[in-house]
Amino acid sequence: MDDIIVRDEGSVFRIQLNRPDHGNSVTDEMAAEIIRLLERASQTARLAVVSGAGRDYCVGRAMMGKAPPQVRPEALVRRRQNDLVFDCYGAFRRSRIPILSVVRGRAAGFGCALAALSDITIASDTSSFQIPEMEHNIMPTMVMSAMVDRISAKALNYLVYTSKTISAERALSFGLVSDIAPEAELDGLANEICAAILKAPVPATEGVKEYVRSAFSMPISGAVDYARNLHATINSSSEMKPKPAQG
Numbered sequence: 001m002d003d004i005i006v007r008d009e010g011s012v013f014r015i016q017l018n019r020p021d022h023g024n025s026v027t028d029e030m031a032a033e034i035i036r037l038l039e040r041a042s043q044t045a046r047l048a049v050v051s052g053a054g055r056d057y058c059v060g061r062a063m064m065g066k067a068p069p070q071v072r073p074e075a076l077v078r079r080r081q082n083d084l085v086f087d088c089y090g091a092f093r094r095s096r097i098p099i100l101s102v103v104r105g106r107a108a109g110f111g112c113a114l115a116a117l118s119d120i121t122i123a124s125d126t127s128s129f130q131i132p133e134m135e136h137n138i139m140p141t142m143v144m145s146a147m148v149d150r151i152s153a154k155a156l157n158y159l160v161y162t163s164k165t166i167s168a169e170r171a172l173s174f175g176l177v178s179d180i181a182p183e184a185e186l187d188g189l190a191n192e193i194c195a196a197i198l199k200a201p202v203p204a205t206e207g208v209k210e211y212v213r214s215a216f217s218m219p220i221s222g223a224v225d226y227a228r229n230l231h232a233t234i235n236s237s238s239e240m241k242p243k244p245a246q247g
Contacts, residue, residue, distance in 0.1 A: 003030050005053065006037060011198050013041035013048045020054025025062040026110055031084050035091040042096040046205065047197050049190065050118060051102040057127070058111025061085070082142060085110070089146045092117035098197055098209055102190050103127045104183065108165075113146035116176050119209065120193060123168040124183040129176055130165040149216055151175045207234040 007014040015037050017024035026034075041048040052058050073081070092099055092114065101118035108130040115121045115129065133140035140160055147156055155174040159166070171177040181189045197205055207230050215223040234240065 001030070001033050003027065004033055004037070008044070010044075011046040012194055013037075013045035015041075015048060015050045016053055017051070017058055018053045019062075020052070020056070022062065023056040023059030023106060023108075024052040024054070024111070025059050027062045028084055031061075031088045031110075035088055038091040038095050038099070045097060046202065047098045047100060047194060048095065049100045049102060049194065050114065052104065052111075054105075056105035056111075057101070057103040057107040058114060059106050060109030060111055060132070085142055086145070089113060089117055089142075092146075093213060096206055096209065098205060100190065100193055100197075102186060103168075103177070104186065106130070106165075108132055109140075109143060112159075112176070113143045116147045116150040119212070120178045121176065122179045122181060122186065122189055122193070123171065123177045124186050125168055125180050126183060127168045127171075128165045129159075129168075129171045130163065131159045132163050134160060135163045147176075201240050203234045203237050203239050 003018050005014075005016040005018045007016075015034065017026065017030070019025060019030075038048060098119040099117075101115050101121040103115050103121060103123040104127055105124075106128050107115045107123075108128075109132055112129050112131055115123075131140055131143050133143060144156060144160060151174050155176075158164070159174075166174070168177060168180045172180055179189065211227065211230055215226055218226065
């Protein structure tokens with residue numbers, strides 16, 4: 001698919017949205033392909049890196065801002081259509097491997113959701129984030145579902161109700177972003193993060209992903225018990241032992 005550029009580098013699986021003339025807005029076909037690619041990456045790679053071609057990360061879905069059909073579909077039909085987006089969000093959550101998003105330019109709507117869903121999100125100091133759905137008379141619970149466990153309720157309410165575009169610094173304070181770098185240094189930061197992840201044993205990186213995916217929605221006692229179990233199981237694995245030096 002020309003709208004998505006894939007680079008399978010073995011340990012690192014790179015997914016680049018490739019509609020730069022349209023702000024890398026995502027079509028339904030692209031969303032379905034992202035699901036397939038993340039499933040493929042989980043089987044072969046140690047981590048996935050998601051980015052956008054050109055000036056923007058992703059300004060949302062390609063249908064945003066277009067006039068709705070004159071005959072609105074029944075609720076069940078609409079629900080089935082929307083399942084593609086929820087499934088795409090779910091692919092980020094289900095991924096067995098960490099996902100790093102590298103954000104340049106605008107991350108809006110669907111793009112803002114993908115940035116939030118990624119395990120680590122780094123952004124250029126000139127990037128911006130927005131949930132613009134209310135401006136288009138859309139109640140954005142789809143995007144909100146991607147962020148419900150990522151940012152605070154007050155931050156989410158602010159983004160949704162005001163539709164304001166926020167800076168990378170504000171996104172960092174909201175918890176949407178993990179780190180910020182100048183534009184020229186962003187790729188270097190991404191490479192540093194990839195190297196750090198690849199340096200760790202596979203069971204450790206996958207165990208961290210598994211724990212974070214579930215622990216934050218557990219009662220504290222359950223999260224502690226889950227940590228105890230994972231800690232004993234993974235750290236006793238022979239795969240955690242240092243490999244002998246070559247030569």
